Amino acid sequence: MAVDVSIAIIGAGVVGLAIAAELAQQENGVFVLEKNQTFGLETSSRNSEVIHAGIYYPEGSLKARFCIEGNPLLYEFCQRYGVEHRRLGKIIVATDDSEVSQLGQLYELGRRNGLEDLRLISREEVKQLEPNVEALAAILSPSTGILDSHSLMRALYGLARERGADFVFQTEVVGIRKSGTGHEVEIRDREGTSSVHAGVVINSAGLNSDRVAALAAIDIAQAGYRLHYCKGEYFSLGSPGGPPVSRLVYPLPEHAGKGIHVSLTLDGRVRLGPSARYVEENDYSVDESQRGAFYESVRRFLPALRLEDLEPEMAGIRPKLQGPEDDFRDFVIAHEEARGLPGLINLIGIESPGLTGSIAIGRYVAAMVRELLH
Numbered sequence: 001m002a003v004d005v006s007i008a009i010i011g012a013g014v015v016g017l018a019i020a021a022e023l024a025q026q027e028n029g030v031f032v033l034e035k036n037q038t039f040g041l042e043t044s045s046r047n048s049e050v051i052h053a054g055i056y057y058p059e060g061s062l063k064a065r066f067c068i069e070g071n072p073l074l075y076e077f078c079q080r081y082g083v084e085h086r087r088l089g090k091i092i093v094a095t096d097d098s099e100v101s102q103l104g105q106l107y108e109l110g111r112r113n114g115l116e117d118l119r120l121i122s123r124e125e126v127k128q129l130e131p132n133v134e135a136l137a138a139i140l141s142p143s144t145g146i147l148d149s150h151s152l153m154r155a156l157y158g159l160a161r162e163r164g165a166d167f168v169f170q171t172e173v174v175g176i177r178k179s180g181t182g183h184e185v186e187i188r189d190r191e192g193t194s195s196v197h198a199g200v201v202i203n204s205a206g207l208n209s210d211r212v213a214a215l216a217a218i219d220i221a222q223a224g225y226r227l228h229y230c231k232g233e234y235f236s237l238g239s240p241g242g243p244p245v246s247r248l249v250y251p252l253p254e255h256a257g258k259g260i261h262v263s264l265t266l267d268g269r270v271r272l273g274p275s276a277r278y279v280e281e282n283d284y285s286v287d288e289s290q291r292g293a294f295y296e297s298v299r300r301f302l303p304a305l306r307l308e309d310l311e312p313e314m315a316g317i318r319p320k321l322q323g324p325e326d327d328f329r330d331f332v333i334a335h336e337e338a339r340g341l342p343g344l345i346n347l348i349g350i351e352s353p354g355l356t357g358s359i360a361i362g363r364y365v366a367a368m369v370r371e372l373l374h
């Protein structure tokens with residue numbers, strides 16, 4: 001006989017955890033199914049750990065909304081639950097004349113998105129803030145920061161459990177079938193396959209979220225849910241004399257990513273990346289032959305950089321709805337009633353700024369569920 005739960009959340013990355021913590025506050029019977037041995041072992045622990053401000057995203061998009069709402073919510077959460085973080089600010093630099101006008105457009109977009117603290121700064125101001133950085137002009141974003149994503153997830157996990165959510169690890173969802181007023185979720189663990197009956201199913205399966213939607217018999221090609229994997233690699237920068245910058249330094253964004261930037265970790269390490277390369281496989285190795293390309297890219301604004309100081313560090317994979325030839329695609333957060341699947345909520349394409357937006361997304365999805373159940 002199937003176990004009966006009120007709400008099944010598939011995936012214990014930062015987004016699934018935030019949804020669980022928020023929902024468990026108001027609902028009983030929240031059950032989180034995670035295929036790995038613990039939470040947060042995929043994209044949520046393989047990213048830049050930046051609390052973004054919300055400059056880049058088209059006005060009115062969910063990415064803009066959750067980033068802008070999520071930024072202060074995340075700072076507040078970190079403060080309240082002792083998650084290590086630092087609001088160190090960032091600059092986005094223009095290194096030649098053609099980039100200066102693009103920088104102006106980006107600044108305008110950020111302002112239209114409601115970021116009143118953004119400032120356009122001159123070459124001299126850049127030099128005052130960051131003596132090692134060479135740029136013709138820059139955008140200064142004071143509300144950008146960094147955080148410890150593991151400690152954020154630990155806090156969310158603790159909170160969700162304290163509020164009564166149950167977590168089942170090493171349990172993979174392998175089927176979803178509409179059944180009565182809910183869904184029969186087929187799971188596979190070390191003991192074999194069994195099932196859970198859930199009134200509401202929330203697909204927060206990150207890189208697998210398109211495949212999980214397909215398990216519920218959604219035609220993902222037709223729905224526009226098929227994911228493209230876009231790999232981001234990082235090199236660490238050995239800096240014996242201390243970090244060459246005191247805040248994050250970004251170039252102008254590229255088609256698929258924000259450009260190889262210089263970021264700092266809370267323990268004082270310096271990181272270059274991530275690159276953006278579409279791949280077929282989910283493979284986390286770092287291609288050492290990229291060292292020269294990273295060096296050339298960052299040297300444009302950090303001329304004292306030395307090739308020999310770059311060491312391969314780690315990689316993450318973006319679950320992108322936007323393919324190599326496509327324009328901007330937004331997050332999908334959809335209650336699938338119109339597809340004949342009431343009670344199924346899909347979250348697909350939750351790439352950056354998913355970490356920044358996690359608390360805001362958790363609240364949004366919890367409100368959707370509240371409406372469904374009451």
Ligand SMILES: Cc1cc2nc3c(=O)[nH]c(=O)nc-3n(C[C@H](O)[C@H](O)[C@H](O)COP(=O)(O)OP(=O)(O)OC[C@H]3O[C@@H](n4cnc5c(N)ncnc54)[C@H](O)[C@@H]3O)c2cc1C
Nearest residue numbers: 011013014015035044047048050173206232351354355356
């Ligand atoms: C290179 C890179 C840099 C980034 N930098 C930033 C940044 O600086 N700031 C920012 O805001 N965002 C950033 N992001 C985005 C951010 O990391 C993601 O948006 C966020 O981590 C997504 O969380 P998630 O919970 O949706 O996915 P995940 O962390 O991938 O979690 C999904 C979970 O679902 C589980 N799962 C999958 N299939 C099944 C199944 N069938 N059954 C059971 N469990 C399943 C997986 O095991 C996994 O644990 C970056 C992403 C990348 C790749």
